[in-house]
Amino acid sequence: MELIELNKRLDFATNEKLTKKTDGYSELIQELGKRELNDNIKESINTETGNVNAFPGSEKDFAKILTKSQNTILKLIEKELKLVVKNHYRNLWLPLGMSAFGIPMGVAFGTALGNLAFLGLGLPIGMGIGIAVGTVMDSKAAKEGRQLDIDLTA
Numbered sequence: 001m002e003l004i005e006l007n008k009r010l011d012f013a014t015n016e017k018l019t020k021k022t023d024g025y026s027e028l029i030q031e032l033g034k035r036e037l038n039d040n041i042k043e044s045i046n047t048e049t050g051n052v053n054a055f056p057g058s059e060k061d062f063a064k065i066l067t068k069s070q071n072t073i074l075k076l077i078e079k080e081l082k083l084v085v086k087n088h089y090r091n092l093w094l095p096l097g098m099s100a101f102g103i104p105m106g107v108a109f110g111t112a113l114g115n116l117a118f119l120g121l122g123l124p125i126g127m128g129i130g131i132a133v134g135t136v137m138d139s140k141a142a143k144e145g146r147q148l149d150i151d152l153t154a
Contacts, residue, residue: 001042003033004049012059021063024152025052025070028085031148032077041080045073070152084141086151090134097130098123 006026012018029049037045048069055065077083106122141147 001039001046003029003037003042004046004053005029006049007053009062012062015059018059018063018066021066021070024150025066027150028070028073028148028152031150032073035081035083035148037081041076044076048073074152082146083148084138084146085148087134087138088147089137089141090131093130093134093137094127095130097128097133098126100126101129102126 006022006029009022012022029045032045052062052066052069055062057065074085078088102123102125103119104122105125106119107116109118109121110116138147
């Protein structure tokens with residue numbers, strides 16, 4: 001079973017942002033086509049792509065369904081195959097580091113120095129911790145061959 005490609009929508013070609021999203025979706029499908037996937041996962045991906053291809057709505061609605069479908073595919077392959085895109089863990093851990101490490105550190109600095117204006121001091125520290133943890137996890141995924149050669153942060 002082969003993966004269905006995303007149809008080019010010529011009526012949306014003038015929208016640069018939407019063109020980037022459709023190109024990213026197409027790259028994801030092409031990258032997944034290079035991998036060994038079982039038939040259930042291929043069927044789920046083809047269903048999502050078929051829904052996007054058949055969508056008749058406006059540009060705004062098309063962008064929403066495209067993003068939703070792409071996120072569904074990414075969650076499926078992460079859950080079932082442990083495959084992730086480049087910088088996935090970095091993007092996941094950056095806000096986690098800020099909230100889980102940065103805010104408590106900021107509160108600790110603020111109370112220790114007697115001025116809660118220093119609360120913001122912990123946020124960049126937490127951000128650095130989150131980026132470091134995420135980058136280590138991304139490099140580990142790359143070494144194990146679990147990282148797709150695509151970056152969808154745009």
